[in-house]
Amino acid sequence: MHVDEQKRTILIPWVEKFRPKTLSDVVSQESLVSAMNQFLQTQTLPHLLFYGPPGTGKTSLILALAKDFYGPKMFKERVLELNASDERGINTIxxxxxxxxxxxxxxxPQNYNYPCPPFKIIVLDEADSLTQDAQSALRRVIEIHTKITRFCLVCNYVSKIIDPIASRCAKFRFTPLPSDVGIERLRLICQNEGVQCGEEELAHIQSISHGDLRKSITLLQSAQRLFHDNITVNAIDDIAGIVPHRIIDSxxxxxTSVSYDNLVSTLEIIRREGFSARQIIEQFAEELVISPEFSDIQKAQISYEVAKFEKNLMDGANEELQMKAFFSLVLLSCQTG
Ligand SMILES: Nc1ncnc2c1ncn2[C@@H]1O[C@H](COP(=O)(O)OP(=O)(O)OP(=O)(O)O)[C@@H](O)[C@H]1O
Ligand SMILES: [Mg+2]
Structure with a gap:
């Protein structure tokens, strides 16, 4: 291999390198894959709406179907990929x-070995980032072009898609990948890339990724790049920004000590360690569920607050103030018990 080519191969992110190339490469999501196989056999396709959590194979599945439909030579001519959050407004789309x-x-071409049905596919990724007005306008766009195009809308939150659009599409719900499937996929990548990573470490990567295969593959690649053959659970936590248990426990x-001074000094120590507030609150919420220190009512009340604070942080609120406000509420809840 030429040196430049070698460099380029090394630089390819593994999520792209190991993105399924045909339907048979897509793991888990069996009922969805079998529905796509039926479309492939009958050479028909309704408009599609794929939804579900990140890294579960939505984009991969539609691209794999399109590759199986059109093959490498016709793919570019027949498939248009648009990213709703990149494209500026409905007019550009x-x-x-x-x-x-x-x-x-x-x-x-003659003797071409792919079905090539007489329609094109337009993939509109991240469709839930389109405003309601843009979605209303999209309704018309879909209708005008229905004769020779099929739309596949891909999103995380189906509730953000307006009814008139949803009702024009066949809906497919993706679920987080089961643990064993995720680990198996990571193992396969390790074999292909010559990565030395133990079973415990693979299971750990899978567990902190919560069924998001993109996240787990990216973590594996970062760990390999930084730690080579010395990938440990602690190293993985470090890269993933996982907050150590001792911090959540503190x-x-x-x-529970119900001392505000105590809380403020603990928060100050944590602030200096530079962990993300979202990650701390998320891990605290996980720990809360199993903690014997809190009653069921407290757990319910605090969980309700977790959602609100998560939203504040997503909206760009000040991390320090949010942490103080959130844990003050937890402290108050401990006092009133
Ligand atoms: N079911 C799957 N089978 C095989 N690989 C998968 C699967 N799901 C995810 N992957 C891997 O994870 C990467 C990301 O998947 P993909 O882009 O399809 O996720 P997505 O569901 O579209 O996520 P998002 O909602 O963030 O766009 C792929 O490149 C692929 O390597
Ligand atoms: Mg996607």
Whole structure:
């Protein structure tokens, strides 16, 4: 291999390198894969709406289906990938769709081994980031071009998709990948890339990724790059920004001691360690569920607050103030018990 080519191969993120190339590469999501196989056999396709958590194979599945439909030579001509959060507004989308749909459908080369049905596929990724108005406008765009195009809308939150759009599509729900499937996939990557990573470490990567395969593959690649053959559970936690148990425990102790001074000094120590507030609150919430220190009512009340504070942080609120406010509420809840 030429040196440049070698460099390029090394630089390819593994999530792309190991993205399924055909339907048979897609793991788990069996009922969805079998539905896609039926579309492939009958060479028909409704408009599709894929939804579910990140890293579960939504984009991969539609791209794999499209590759199986059109093969490498016709893929570019027949498939348009748009990212709703990149494209500025519905007008850009409308223009791109119009231009793409207007191009006539060229027949496949002779003896071409792929079905190449007589329609094009437009993948609109991250469709839930479109405003309601943009989605209303999209309704018309879908209708105008239905004859020779099929839309596949991909999103995380189906509740953000307006009814008139959802009702035009066949809906498919993706679920987080089961642990054993995720670990098996990581093992396969390790074999292919010559990574030395123990079973305990693979299981740990899987467990902190919560069924998000993109997250676990990226973690594995970062761990390999930084620690080579010395990947340990602690090293993985470090890269993933996981907060050590002792910190969560110290917060629980500060709140249950019902001393505000104690809480403030604990928060100050934690602030200096530089962990993300979202990660701390998320891990605290996980610990809360199993902690004997809190009653069921307290757990319910605090969980309700967790959701609110998570939203504040997502909206860009000040981390320090949010941490203080959140743990003050926990402390108050401990006092009133
Ligand atoms: N079911 C799966 N089978 C095989 N690989 C998968 C699967 N799901 C995810 N992956 C791996 O994870 C990567 C990310 O998957 P993909 O882009 O399809 O996720 P997604 O569901 O579209 O996530 P997002 O909602 O964040 O866009 C892929 O490149 C692939 O390597
Ligand atoms: Mg995607």
């Amino acid at each position: 409308r223009e791109k769709v119009k231009r793409f749909a207007q191009q006539s459908i060229a027949p496949p 917060l629980i102790a500060a709140c």
